[in-house]
Amino acid sequence: MLTIAGKTFRSRLFTGTGKFSSSRIMEEALLASGSEMVTVALRRVDLANPADDIMSVLDRDRFFFLPNTAGARNAAEAVRLAKLAQASGGGNWVKLEVTPDPRTLLPDPVETLAATEELVKAGFVVLPYMNADPILALRLQDAGAAAVMPLGSPIGTNQGVLTRFQVAIIIEQARVPVVVDAGIGAPSHAAEAMEMGADAVLVNTAIAVAGDPVRMAVAFAKAVEAGREAYEAGLGARKSEAEASSPQGGLDFLR
Amino acid sequence: MMTITCNGEPRKIEREMSVEELMRSLGLNPETVVAELDGRILSRPEYAETRLADGATLELIRFVGGG
Numbered sequence: 001m002l003t004i005a006g007k008t009f010r011s012r013l014f015t016g017t018g019k020f021s022s023s024r025i026m027e028e029a030l031l032a033s034g035s036e037m038v039t040v041a042l043r044r045v046d047l048a049n050p051a052d053d054i055m056s057v058l059d060r061d062r063f064f065f066l067p068n069t070a071g072a073r074n075a076a077e078a079v080r081l082a083k084l085a086q087a088s089g090g091g092n093w094v095k096l097e098v099t100p101d102p103r104t105l106l107p108d109p110v111e112t113l114a115a116t117e118e119l120v121k122a123g124f125v126v127l128p129y130m131n132a133d134p135i136l137a138l139r140l141q142d143a144g145a146a147a148v149m150p151l152g153s154p155i156g157t158n159q160g161v162l163t164r165f166q167v168a169i170i171i172e173q174a175r176v177p178v179v180v181d182a183g184i185g186a187p188s189h190a191a192e193a194m195e196m197g198a199d200a201v202l203v204n205t206a207i208a209v210a211g212d213p214v215r216m217a218v219a220f221a222k223a224v225e226a227g228r229e230a231y232e233a234g235l236g237a238r239k240s241e242a243e244a245s246s247p248q249g250g251l252d253f254l255r
Numbered sequence: 256m257m258t259i260t261c262n263g264e265p266r267k268i269e270r271e272m273s274v275e276e277l278m279r280s281l282g283l284n285p286e287t288v289v290a291e292l293d294g295r296i297l298s299r300p301e302y303a304e305t306r307l308a309d310g311a312t313l314e315l316i317r318f319v320g321g322g
Contacts, residue, residue, distance in 0.1 A: 014322060016320075017320035017321060017322075026320065027297045037321055040318040040320065041322075042316055042319070043319045044263070044314065044315065044316055045288060045316065045317050047264075047281055047315075053284065054318050055286075067318065068322070084289050084316055087289045088288075088316070089299075101321055155322065204322035
């Protein structure tokens, strides 16, 4: 069981709700994933489509909503979005995202730290999306972040855990849960992060844009479970030289 | 007749109404929409209590799919 800020989760797969081709496929995929925490964004209501409401699709008793601040370019915008999410009945949890550069969508560490400090003071449970910087992870923990969410690779790139070396240090030093977020493009990437000891992974694009999002959600659920099981079982050490699996003795009869 | 700015667009309002009445007239469920009026976030009970004034700037925001 994973615990973040006193709330427990059986599933270590968190899922995003963007980019699905229809509400029905999103709901089926999220149910199939077994995920208990889903991220949502905040936007102006499209007044031409008043009935297009994600809250009428997803059961909040089944899914814990984690509102994000996606689209914020600085701390002030992120804080404003977090307060709007809270007023929308989104609770006091927030996935803090501050991404000033639309080309890379990389998170701004200075603004993210400032917004974390402000939101923690305001009583929010803050899960900051961050570059895989071990020192920044410590600073965010010290500021009161309930978890840290280092990126595997940039959002939506499906490139996998390119930040493996830094993520390993973050996990080793963390006193709060580590959720590897962004860039996880295949179940093997999710398993890799979990084998390293990540507490959870957050996947959106890889499921939403799959040929069959429902089956891909199942595949991710299995990979996350397998990776966690392997981590808890204890992986064998990597070696640079071969070490035979079969006995070396008992071959006299050949020679 | 008065004009407000709703989600960045000018919108004519025939008669005096509350934020909640406007939401319903737009086909929105007030339970799932958050309102920011002239830069201030309204609490849910304020939707029915707050009248829209001429020239007001209203943002209607809600959750959408996101990562």
